[in-house]
Amino acid sequence: ELYSGAVYFATKDYDSVIIRSPTTQTNPSAIPPSVFTLPHTAQLEALYTIIRDKNTTRGDFLFYSDRIIRLLVEEGLNHLPVVPKTVETPTGATYDGVGFEGKICGVSILRAGEAMEAGLREVCRSVRIGKILIQRVSPYIGYTLRIADRRDLNLQDEETAQAKLFYAKLPQDIASRYVLLLDPMLATGGSAIKAIEVILSHGVPESRIIFINLISCPEGLHKVCARFPKLRVITGWIDKGLDDKSYIIPGLGDFGERRYCV
Numbered sequence: 001e002l003y004s005g006a007v008y009f010a011t012k013d014y015d016s017v018i019i020r021s022p023t024t025q026t027n028p029s030a031i032p033p034s035v036f037t038l039p040h041t042a043q044l045e046a047l048y049t050i051i052r053d054k055n056t057t058r059g060d061f062l063f064y065s066d067r068i069i070r071l072l073v074e075e076g077l078n079h080l081p082v083v084p085k086t087v088e089t090p091t092g093a094t095y096d097g098v099g100f101e102g103k104i105c106g107v108s109i110l111r112a113g114e115a116m117e118a119g120l121r122e123v124c125r126s127v128r129i130g131k132i133l134i135q136r137v138s139p140y141i142g143y144t145l146r147i148a149d150r151r152d153l154n155l156q157d158e159e160t161a162q163a164k165l166f167y168a169k170l171p172q173d174i175a176s177r178y179v180l181l182l183d184p185m186l187a188t189g190g191s192a193i194k195a196i197e198v199i200l201s202h203g204v205p206e207s208r209i210i211f212i213n214l215i216s217c218p219e220g221l222h223k224v225c226a227r228f229p230k231l232r233v234i235t236g237w238i239d240k241g242l243d244d245k246s247y248i249i250p251g252l253g254d255f256g257e258r259r260y261c262v
């Protein structure tokens with residue numbers, strides 16, 4: 001019910017633009033319609049099996065997570081509008097095709113989101129990328145918490161810790177761009193919601209934000225999509241849920257730790 005009216009392509013924002021229907025939606029019915037997953041091929045499953053395995057070396061983790069990130073970025077780009085465009089080929093014939101419409105930029109949620117920047121740069125040369133740093137502040141112990149610090153905290157701290165903006169550096173013309181928001185793990189949704197609020201406060205329409213992540217869970221997806229129904233989420237895999245320390249299960253552990261080894 002909550003999502004039945006959600007319009008994930010706001011056609012009136014895209015007058016005279018062709019909207020490509022995504023071909024990869026494999027939504028379980030309980031998942032909001034603005035969520036798109038990659039096609040679950042055997043190859044993709046094998047890539048996820050490698051990065052989820054706790055015995056995978058850091059080198060392999062980097063290599064295979066980068067492969068999935070590249071697929072995710074490509075899928076994100078499928079959601080951008082195009083306009084009709086006719087070109088002449090070297091044979092002298094004309095070809096009625098389409099051209100990209102609209103400028104894009106990336107915004108990574110530090111620190112794990114930075115790992116997705118290279119994947120975006122590989123497919124969008126000289127793309128501008130902004131950065132947002134959000135941390136959770138515990139009212140009980142009064143300092144900022146990374147997920148790795150949270151393991152030994154009690155539940156009360158976990159529930160009351162607030163996502164707080166520490167730093168944001170965004171392209172100055174971001175309001176006129178489509179934004180690919182990058183964060184590999186969508187767990188509770190707290191940081192994502194804060195980051196999206198920051199981007200909206202810089203004048204970007206909700207329908208122009210595409211949130212790209214490697215692994216998500218129903219809790220985070222429902223929270224983010226209920227709050228921002230016009231935003232689109234591209235996620236590689238929707239996992240079962242969260243444990244009592246807000247880790248995604250089965251997940252892959254702490255993405256930042258596995259990627260940066262600290």
Ligand code: URA
Binds near residue numbers: 147185246252255
């Ligand atoms: N962030 C991570 O790195 N891993 C999780 O499981 C959840 C959030």
